[in-house]
Structure formats: structure tokens, C-alpha cells
Amino acid sequence: MVRPYLIIRPVQQLSTQLFYGKRATVVPAHPSISDDEGSEEEDDDVADPDFLPPTHNLDTPGPSDIGPSAKRKCVQPALEVLEEDDDDDDDDDDGEPAPQAKRQTKKEKPAARLTTWRKADLDNPALPEYQHCPPDFIDTPFQYFSRYFSPQIIKHITYQTNLYATQKNINTTFTTTEDEMMNFVAILMYMGIAELPAVEDYWAMETRVPQVANLMSSKRFRLMKRLVLFNDNTQIPGTIDRFFKVQPLFSHLNAVFRSEPQTPKQSVDEVMVAYKGKTAGNLRQYIKNKPDKWGFKLFARASEDGFIHDMVLYQGKNTLEAHGVPLTPEQTAMGVTSQIVSVLASTMSSSTTTAIFADNFFTSLEIVRYLKDKNCRYTGTARDNRIGRPPLKIIKEMENKAVPRGTYDYVTIDDGILALRWKDNRIVTLLSTDMGAEPISSVHRYCSETKRKEQVSCPAVIKSYNANMGGIDKSDMLVHLYRTPMKSKRWYMRLFAYSVDVSLTNAWVFYRRDCKAIGLEVGLSLKIFRIQVFKEASSQRPVTSHPRRSSAFPGSLSTSVDIPTPVRGHCSHNPESSVRFDMSLFHAPVYTNR
Template sequence: MAHYTVEETLQMVLDSEEEFTFSSEEERDSDDERLHFEERLDPKNRAKEPVAKRAKVDKKPTQSWKTETDVDMAPQALRFLPTQEPGPQLRPCDAHTPMSLFKMFFSETAMSILCRNTNAQAARSRAKGHKYKCSDVSISELYRYIGLLFYMAMVKLRSIRDYWRRESLFSVPFPATVMSRDRYRTISWNLHMSHPDADKDNDGKRGTAAHDRLFRVRPLMDSIRLACKAIYHPRRNLAVDERMVACKANTGMTQYVKAKPTRWGFKLFVLADSSNGYTVDFAVYTGKNNFPTGHGLPYDAVTSLLDRTVLGSGYHVYMDNFYTSPKLLTDLFALKFGACGTYRDNRKDCPQNAANSLTNKSVRGSIRWIRDGHLVFVKWMDTREVSVCSTIHAAYTGDTVQRRVKTQNGWRTKTFPCPAPVTAYNHHMGGVDLSDQLLQYYTTQHKTMKWYRKLFLHFLDIAATNAYIVHKELYGTMSHKEFMEELIAELCGVSQKITPKRSSVDHVPVPGAGQASDATAGRRICVLCKAKHVLCFMVLFQ
């Protein structure tokens, strides 16, 4: 057992006191822990425990929706700086026909690649044993083939065979004057946008990251996209939305969208000019996210279509609730793009459970808004609740809308206040819808066994519709129907004004011409009637 002197023992006590000495802060924390522990043990204080916890959680102030009576300031307006003057990027001194504008999208370079790949596919088919006759297709012949596709889009018949049907009341003579039915079918069967040998190499990479699902349409698709951005520069307001191309092929890329009129098919993300429906850019959804940002498909779809180096800055982009998120709108604002769109309440960083929100009993025209920096979240009660987010507008600037309301005395028109983002969204969001409407008027889509042919036909629709919009911007003298008729005539190498040929069946004799009367005295005998009379006379007396 160790023995210590008095001095050694005193030093040990001092050392132990120094070891267990607390600072004033530590003493306070220790006292709080002791008191808290005693309160937990005391049954009288157990009921107060949730209140104490709730007090700690509620330290953050709760958000509250503001009303239309509160003043909101819009963020600083972005300066509109497009890389080019908005409108057609063509020399005004040049004259542009429908065919010359169409050839800017389907250039002779793109057509030569299409011819070469089509001829290679035809040679491969003949090597497999197909016995149809097929000479190499030329560029001029392929333009005539496209002209026939547009003709069939305007003159609708039940099947392709009906366009070459003869000696029928419902026969159409024009297609047979352009090319034979067998020739048309041969080109259709072998039409190819990529080289068959390259297709085989790409198919061997299936299941790997190097495999390209759109390889068969890639050459023409890239050419069309570049032409869309080069020939026309959009105005300030743009719209982003989906477009469906009908197809039920089992490719792994077709989608089902319940809200669209065309539910099954390829889904395209489209950027369009809101003022006229011009398709500025598009991307085909392949069933997987090919973008590395990691922020989700809606975010990647919008950011991939908005190329600042091509467009410029200061544009206003409108989108629906599939795309809108605070993250996307904030990042677009940092890139000098304003954005506005409807949003879903369950999206991350959107206001939730805020006080003074709209309810099912809120009167029509009620407005609630919350501003978070450049973002403003607006709710408006129409027939149902509408939620819009914007980095462009103030919450409410005095705009109104008119709605028909049922009263005791019948229906009458009533004026309601409307938030500025909702008014702008309704005005500009229809850009893609307008584009879809123009495409559907004279679409070349029809049944086909090849999925890539469906996209080829859609590329034709985009090229023809964009060419019409550019022609309208330049001249504004033709309707859509007149433009398509002129385009078909030029592609097929014919004239629209064809003088009708008169034949013997067109002759209708004048009633009573063969009767002797004062009304017919001195009238010369019709040559056709005389020839027919002489022929009948000769047959009668043989």
C-alpha cells in the first residue's frame, strides 16, 4: 500500500479539482440536463413534455400566403439579347418558293445520303431473295416520291392500292403519272436513313452504353434539327411540351400518355415559338434518361432544348406541371432565361402547409401568393385551384378574366381578378399545341410496318409545316392548303393548271336540234351529231 505525505495528498486533491472543473457554459448545460432529468422523473411534469418539444420545433416562422391586396414587386426584367434578329434567317432579296423552302430542311445533301442508304438496303433485300425489280433511286425520284406522300396526305383514300385503281368511279389519275404503284411500294419497303451495315454493328452493341436506339433515324434527324435552328430564329416567348407520334411497335421506346389524343407512340419533347407554332428544336424520348445531370427527366428535357449559344439570353419559357420545379426555374434564371409554368404542390421546395391557403370553399377569383427571391408561387381559384410558378411576373397586376356564371336568372358573364402569371401562361403556352394543329392538317402519317418510317414521316411533317410558317412570315400570301398544293406540284414536277381534255362523252346535244322548226331554222348541224347520225344510218342499212 502506497503512503503519501501531506503535501503530496494536497496536490492530488488540487489536481482532481482542476480535472473536474466546468466552465460556466458547461455548468449551465449540466444544470439544464439535471433539471430536465428531474422533470422527466416527476409525474406531474410528464404532460408538459410534448409542449416543450413542440416549442423547439416551432422556432422557424411559418409561411403565410398573401392575398391580392398585398403588393408584390416583379423581379428585375431580363434583357432580351438573341444571337440573331428574330424571324426567318434568309436574304430578303431572294425569291423563295414552297419547294425551295422545303429543300432547306430536306437538302440535296441529306437526300443523297438517303438515296445511298435506300439503294444499299434494296441490294441487301435482293441478296436475301426478294424478287422485285429495283433500280437505284435518284434524288429527283425521291423528291417525287415525297411529293406523292404529301398528295396522299391531302387526298385521303382507304389504302395505298386505291391511288392506282383504274376504271372506277373513284379513281384518281395523278399518282400513276408520277410513278407506278410497284415503284412506289419498292421505295417504301427499302427506305432507309442509315446504312444497313452500320445498323448491324449498332445492333451488336445492344444492352451496352454504346448502343444508340435512334441510330436508324439519327442522320436525318440531326440534319432536320440543325435546319430548324438555322433557318428561323424564334421570338422571345417559347413553349416546351410533349408531342406524340402514333406507333405501337415493340421497340422499348414507345410510351403511353393517357392525357394525349394520341396515347400510344413515340414521345417527343418539343421547343416551339409561341407566336406562330414554329418547331425550333425537338428530342425523341428513348425510354431512359441519357442526360448526366441527375435532376430528373423533366429538368433534363428542358435544359437540353434551351441552348444559350444558339438562342441567346432573355427568353421567356412556358411549360406545364410535368416540367416546372423551383430547382429548374432557379437554374434557368441563373442562365438568363425567365420561366413560367403550372406546378404540382408535392414538388420539392414548393410551399406546403402554409397558412391562409385556398380551400374548396374559397370564392372564385381568390388569389394567394408567396414570393421566395426571384420565384413567386401563385394560387388562383377558377372552377378549380390553379397553381403557377414564375420568375418573370409579379403576383397580381390588376388583370381580369370573364367567365360565364349561372345565376337564378340564367347564365351571365362576370369579371374576376386573375394573377399575371396565369394570364401570360394561357396566352403563350399554346405554342406547341398550335404546332401540333398545323402538323395534323396535312400529315403524311399512315400505317407502316417499320417504326423508323413513322419518324421519317413525322420529319416530313415538321419540314413542310416549318417551311409554310417561314413562307407566311416572308410573304403571307398563301393559305396552308395553297402552299401544300404548290409544294406537291413542284416536288412532282408538274403544273397545277392542267387544261381539261374534252372527249366525245363531254358533248351534250341541244334538245330538239334534229326537229325542223322556226327556232332551229338556219342553224348549222353539229359535227358530232352528224357523225353519229351517219354511223347509225350505215349500220342500219348494211
């Protein structure tokens, strides 16, 4: 028996390229830098024992061949990196990769731009100060209000209300006039100042408000509130705009708001119009950090003094399409929030002398570059997955207690974009094309260890952001001071009330500009200004009404019954409860010989 022998022959050494899949390479910043840096996956150290090499020539690499293995020494580039595909939608802060199915459905973006960071600061000239043109005289408060909530709006609402009453055929005798519609709006204004628990309380005997009750009867007010409309319902099937019912109001307000002078510092932020009803479906949004957490979301742009110049009603992914806003190919390739900022910035009167301030919901490297190409400056806080990974100090290292508060680090792109990271109570990251880190000033912060306020170093761009970001918040504060109460099953009535409030606050802000321009130090407060608008708006011939009793108060006789008033279409009425149930007279019919 011949025993087999194992014959060992020298063979040609196999290339390690055969055991690894093909990887995308990145062109290094310098030839000495390894080109396999940046791969997040590690190659296996042990090859598959069942691997069968291909039959093609080993000296000629095939389509699946790859360069050096993962064990080759890598050098990380210090200042030159490739910009990532930043996602402007609601990304997770931990930077976890998206599922494979989501990556395939995501829209393609243009090729990444080479980003070179360097240790340098911005040195841009300061923007010109806003100079308001002084008027010849100060108009009346109602004239300021009529600039925005103009007679054209009253005429439009009156026409649509009469049309709606005819279509519904609820009350064939109903018809209203422009004077009556102005009285209806004036009542809503005064209700924002003298707010009562229920609308009926303005006419009740115990809580009667003459300014409201003498202007319109309770029955007429409720009927007007039930029938007022702002657009033709028969045109709804041909539109994709979910805010079709109130779109004419906001289209008109946007047109007149944009025509007013704008300050060089503009802020972009979200506005919440409070609404807790459920008839609006998913148009109702939730933002936990807002005073009104539930409501309709608007994207707005405002001046630093609180004057809102532009608004976009949010209604989902097709927000801009529903508003009929044309987008350029460059805007289409951007994320949703970047598109919103670019659209709001496109309506500014002069972008070359304007700086926009926004929070981390809107800020990304792509919108900063887009606005810089339009010669518009931008400053905003940013999330780490939207800034292109600049070589700044790591957040975890800055969060260490050994690092003092006020520590900052910054770098600049060659095209003039500053990325800065500053330690306050939390780590703050900003992108800016407006101001740099210098000069360094100081701010006072409370220290929990020493139980007193201490001075903390603050870069100039941080101070500029804090001073100019509050335009939208100031407008919200003014609206909430005397907000028009509007409880209705029709969800769009809350937006109608907001349109009245924002017209009043914008009118007051512009009135204060005029007062300051002519040197008038003391002007009307917002409450007195609103009362004056109410008085002039309700100067038409009032409709007299009598007080009514309400069962909500002790001593009332029965449920509330309207006193007869000369209302159109009212043919008969019931006697008062005090007469019907007095038990002292016989109320049977009396027959006579006449």
C-alpha cells in the same frame, strides 16, 4: 422468519434523452424558434419498462443522446424554410413517402439551399418584341421546304436505300435515283391532302388520282416503300440509340431548325407521333391527354407561332445518353424532366432575352433556379411537391365554395422567383421569374349558377402563360390538318412521315413570317402551300401508268392485276383477266410451217 422490506432510496433523476432515438436537427430562422420543428414522427410518451440505461456518465451525453423531447413547445417559422429534395420524376400528388429501398437507390442530390419567402411581387422589364427581318423577295414554297428537307437528306436516303437493297438481295435489279426519291416524297405529301382509305385506291380505276398515279406506278411505289431506309443496319450493334434507324433525319432537322431566328417566348412540351403498332416495343408511349394517345414521345421546344426549333426523341432513362448530349455536374444532379428542359434551353440562340413556358410535368424549383442562374426567364405551372412549400394559402381552403373564383396569393424568394396560387375552375400553382401578379386584369368565365359568363380577376403571370404556352400545340394542330398517311410494319416509317410533315409546317410558318414582314396580308394557306411544294417536287419526268381494276368495287372482273408498265427488271406479265376468261376464243398454241 424475517420478512424482506422494500427499501426506497432517492436516486438521481434520469434524463429523458435516454429514451429517444437521435434525430436530425434543423437550424432555426431565429434563436427563439424551437429546433425540433419539422419532425414528422412523434415520440412515445411511455418509456420501455425493460429499458436498461447505458453505463457511461449521465452528465456526459453519449452518441445516442438527443435534445428536448416532443412535448416541448414548438414555434413554426413563418417565412424561412429549408428546401426539400424535390423529386422530378413521376411523383404522386399526395406526397406519400417513397419506400426505404427506393430511397437507398436514389441518386444523391446536392445540399439544400436556404429558401426565404417574402410577400413581394416581381418587377422585371418586358422582353423585347420579335422583329422579323424582311426578305428581299418571297421564295417559292419548294424553296422554303428545301431549307429543311434539303437535297442532302434526299441524297442520304437514296444512298441508304440502294445500300439496303444490296444487303437484302431481294431484287438485284433495284436501284433508285435522287429524282425518283423526291417523287416518292412528293407522293407522300399529296396523300396527306387527298387521303383515301387504302394506298391501292390511288391507282384503282374507280378512285384513281392522276397526280399520284401518273407520277409513279403502283408496283414501284410499294417497292420503294418497302426498301426505303435512312441508316446503315450493319452499324446497329455498336450503338445504344434505339432510334438509330431515323436518327440522321432528326439530327439534320435539329441543326437547321436551331439556325432559324427564334422568338423571345419559347414553349417546351411533349409531342406525340401517332403509332399503334406493337413492333416498336416499349418505345411506344401512352399519354391520355393528347389527341394521339399512343405513339412515340418527343420533347420539343417551339416559338409562340408554332415553329419547332429543337426535338429530343424519348427512349427511356438513357435518352440524353443515347443522343450523345454531354451533361454538366449541375445538370446530372437534377431530375430527368429538369435535364430535358436544360438541354432544350442550351440550344437557344440567346437565353438572356428569352422566356421559357412549360407545364407541371417539367416545372420544379431546381430548374427555375438553374435557368435563372443562366439569365433565362421561366414560367410554368407546378405540382405542390416540387415548389419547396411556400407559405401560400392551402389548396383545401381555396377549394371551399365560400372562396370566390379569382382569389390568388403569392410570395417571392429573395433571388427573384415568384410562387403564385390562383383559383379558377381548379387551383393553379405557378413558378415564374418572368412576370409578377400585377397588374391584375379580368377574364370571362362561365358560371353554372347564374348561367352566364362573369368577369374573374386574373394575375398578369397567368395571362402571360396562357398566351405563350401554345407553341407546341399549334405545331401539332398544323401537322394534323394534312398528316401524311403511313401504314407500315416498320415502326420508324411513321417517324419519317412526321419529319416530312414538320418540315412542311415549319416552312409554312417561316413563309408567313416573311409575308408579314414585307406587308403582304394575304398569303398561301397551308393546303395550297403543300400543293405547290408537291408540284415543284414532282416536276421531273413522270412515269406513265394505266388505271387498274380492284375487286373492292362492284363490276370488277377479278382481283387487281397490274397493267404492264416499263418497270426495270420486269420481263413478262400475265394477260388481262378479260382476255384469259372470255370463253370466246381458243387460246391453245397454234403451230405453223414457219
